[in-house]
Amino acid sequence: MATIKDVAKLAGVSTTTVSHVINKTRFVAEQTQQTVWEAINTLHYSPSAVARSLKVNTTKTIGLLSTSVEAPYWAEIIEAIEKKCFQHGYTLLLANAHTDFDKQRAYLSMMAQKRVDGLMVMCAEYPESLLRILEEHSQMPMVVMDWGSSQASFTDTVEDNAFAGGHLAARYLLERGHRDIGCIPGQKERHTGEGRLAGFIKALQDAGITPRDEWIVQGDFESESGYNAMQKILSQKQRPTAVFCGGDVMAMGAICAANEQGLSVPHDISIIGYDNIRNSRYFSPALTTIHQPKVELGEKALEMLLDRIVNKRDTAQRLEIHPQLVERRSVIDGPYIDYRR
Numbered sequence: 608m609a610t611i612k613d614v615a616k617l618a619g620v621s622t623t624t625v626s627h628v629i630n631k632t633r634f635v636a637e638q639t640q641q642t643v644w645e646a647i648n649t650l651h652y653s654p655s656a657v658a659r660s661l662k663v664n665t666t667k668t669i670g671l672l673s674t675s676v677e678a679p680y681w682a683e684i685i686e687a688i689e690k691k692c693f694q695h696g697y698t699l700l701l702a703n704a705h706t707d708f709d710k711q712r713a714y715l716s717m718m719a720q721k722r723v724d725g726l727m728v729m730c731a732e733y734p735e736s737l738l739r740i741l742e743e744h745s746q747m748p749m750v751v752m753d754w755g756s757s758q759a760s761f762t763d764t765v766e767d768n769a770f771a772g773g774h775l776a777a778r779y780l781l782e783r784g785h786r787d788i789g790c791i792p793g794q795k796e797r798h799t800g801e802g803r804l805a806g807f808i809k810a811l812q813d814a815g816i817t818p819r820d821e822w823i824v825q826g827d828f829e830s831e832s833g834y835n836a837m838q839k840i841l842s843q844k845q846r847p848t849a850v851f852c853g854g855d856v857m858a859m860g861a862i863c864a865a866n867e868q869g870l871s872v873p874h875d876i877s878i879i880g881y882d883n884i885r886n887s888r889y890f891s892p893a894l895t896t897i898h899q900p901k902v903e904l905g906e907k908a909l910e911m912l913l914d915r916i917v918n919k920r921d922t923a924q925r926l927e928i929h930p931q932l933v934e935r936r937s938v939i940d941g942p943y944i945d946y947r948r
């Protein structure tokens with residue numbers, strides 16, 4: 608592989624001049640620049656990022672400590688981050704730790720050793736042990752993307768207003784004349800599980816309805832859990848007329864369970880999801896859902912992190928995104944439509 612010395616020799620200049628041409632760090636005469644680039648192209652020389660990093664003390668690399676890329680929700684956020692990183696000339700280093708603490712610790716240490724310029728964190732669950740090691744690594748500029756309203760002085764955060772989104776979903780069902788409403792939330796340990804459920808419960812209580820425990824069946828954001836939870840809800844003597852699923856993928860499982868029991872969504876039971884994953888428009892029926900601004904979440908988080916890196920900001924910032932209702936075909940009017948308050 609050609610080295611910078613080979614390029615300098617072929618171009619008849621010093622290695623310092625080659626370096627200045629590549630990095631545009633000092634004026635070099637037009638003709639000399641051209642000779643150097645011709646030598647670079649002839650030798651297929653590729654400048655060493657390692658050597659550059661040692662010189663300028665940045666690696667132009669962003670680390671992402673995440674959960675998985677398997678679920679569409681994560682995939683859409685990570686895609687947005689990766690695109691933005693590319694636009695800004697950064698390489699994204701992806702570390703899926705699957706809520707495994709040993710893996711999270713190992714990856715954090717690798718990111719630190721690789722001298723990433725900044726760290727994005729999307730670990731889904733934040734037990735004390737994880738928070739402690741994140742704080743231990745807070746010499747790296749950091750943004751935590753899914754930690755809700757939690758405030759920490761060592762990192763930037765993004766508030767996704769999960770409570771407001773759950774409230775919005777339940778309010779919509781109430782306004783469409785449903786009062787017997789079930790829920791399949793994601794894990795309580797996750798802000799998107801607990802926050803969305805809390806908003807749902809509050810909306811029912813505000814409408815004078817006591818949520819029925821037997822209609823709130825725990826899911827885990829996977830389609831199988833939505834399927835099993837819906838089977839459990841439908842096996843009861845009295846059934847709800849509508850169900851709020853705390854994630855679209857669980858809604859997909861729930862629709863499948865209803866269909867297999869000979870029920871039609873929305874005519875026999877209405878279903879509303881959350882996330883507005885790309886494919887939810889192609890569910891059968893097209894899913895009414897709460898839009899989580901995933902692209903905005905990824906982009907805003909990265910921009911906040913770059914601000915920390917480039918402008919050396921060291922005070923914590925918090926940005927917000929806001930969920931929105933997307934009406935499609937999986938909810939119809941319930942039996943109380945004429946008695947709405």
Ligand SMILES: Nc1nc2[nH]cnc2c(=O)[nH]1
Pocket residue numbers: 678679680681731793797799800828829854882
């Ligand atoms: N799969 C998955 N989807 C989500 N949507 C919102 N939160 C989550 C999560 O933790 N996992």
